Amino acid sequence: MSTRAPAVTARQLIKTYPGDVTALRGMDLDVDAGTVFGLLGPNGAGKSTTVKILTTLARPDSGTASVAGHDVLRHPDRVRRVIGVVARPREPPAPGQAVRNAGRRRPAPGRRAAGPLRSRRRREATPVSRNALMNANVVQNGISTAVQSVIIVLLGRAAGADYPGGATGLLILVVGSILLGTVFGALSNALGMLVRQRESIIGINTFLLLPLTFLSSSFMAPSHMPSWMRHIADFNPVDWAMVAGRSALTADPEWGLVLSRGGALLVLAVAAVWLSTRTFRSYQKSV
Structure with a gap:
């Protein structure tokens, strides 16, 4: 069993959309550092909502979540500095897109992301206004x-x-x-x-x-x-x-x-x- 601190932690996440549509109902999640984690479920199970909350693009109605030790509600800017998000496009990906995405690396601590990755972060989860x-x-x-x-x-x-x-x-x-x-x-x-x-x-x-x-x-x-x-x-x-x-x-x-x-x-x-x-x-x- 891993002794590392979890990379992602979520406790009792609840998110309801207009029309009394409940996307998350008390969700708990732990993802160990250094692991590859797959979040699976049928349509409407709350996968996209969970990712939006963890990447600071949405706020839960209640509950807590942290990424790399940073609280997504209290310190969203810190979370955005340590994550990268590649959203799945609606249209089929262009030839070689998966290879380009895989080639994007997180910069070393203290250094700014450059090129496509920096642009992607700015669009998806960013401290910019x-x-x-x-x-x-x-x-x-x-x-x-x-x-x-x-x-x-x-x-x-x-x-x-x-x-x-x-x-x-x-x-x-x-x-x-x-x-x-x-x-x-x-x-x-x-x-x-x-x-x-x-x-x-x-x-x-x-x-x-x-x-x-x-x-x-x-x-x-x-x-x-x-x-x-x-x-x-x-x-x-x-x-x-x-x-x-x-x-x-x-x-x-x-x-x-x-x-x-x-x-x-x-x-x-x-x-x-x-x-x-x-x-x-x-x-x-x-x-």
């Missing part, structure tokens, strides 16, 4: 939108387009594009936390983005729009970005229009990021 993780793809979308906007502007210039608004107008155009991308990126995050299905997120985004694009001045001049379409465009964030960018690029910009539309877009972007953060906190409480 959850809000930072939640909005990382929003920042990525903003950077991607900025790069795409600059490329389009350069291609237009190469094709003979003229920008009377100069550098200031171009900057406002790019910033408006970034804010619009931030709005839809943050809303996608919020929807993801609510519906938790990729197909639903894509469908909802398409349902929103396409009509908003067609109901803006990007496809039809305001003078040719029916009155009901002009009223919708006044409250359309896609049109706000279009109007602000177009006005800023003219030789004599209407700065009142640029500031009002750009300001409205900024407020909406901040609200969307706030909503994204709030829905993520609600999601954390439900797991």
Whole structure:
């Protein structure tokens, strides 16, 4: 019998999900250090919930658990520093994925993990702020939108387009594009936390983005729009970005229009990021 201290210990773990679904009912677990342990059971037995609790991704309703001597509730940061998690993907693994996973090693004590393992830890169980993780793809979308906007502007210039608004107008155009991308990126995050299905997120985004694009001045001049379409465009964030960018690029910009539309877009972007953060906190409480 091993005399080592257990690597994993759990006592009387209880976890209940909304709808009175009990995933764990007083679970006890001991895993000796230096052993390979398999946690088996039918669907709904609580395997995933147990792993989430042990990796600090979920909190039990009651009970205690420790990993490598660190309490998962009192010292989650310490637990995250000594573990590595490779979650099973829903889709079939890519060729060689198992070999790459097996080749990732825990760094020596006192050294930081590097490469794929460090990235994996950051995504799965990490002391990094959850809000930072939640909005990382929003920042990525903003950077991607900025790069795409600059490329389009350069291609237009190469094709003979003229920008009377100069550098200031171009900057406002790019910033408006970034804010619009931030709005839809943050809303996608919020929807993801609510519906938790990729197909639903894509469908909802398409349902929103396409009509908003067609109901803006990007496809039809305001003078040719029916009155009901002009009223919708006044409250359309896609049109706000279009109007602000177009006005800023003219030789004599209407700065009142640029500031009002750009300001409205900024407020909406901040609200969307706030909503994204709030829905993520609600999601954390439900797991």
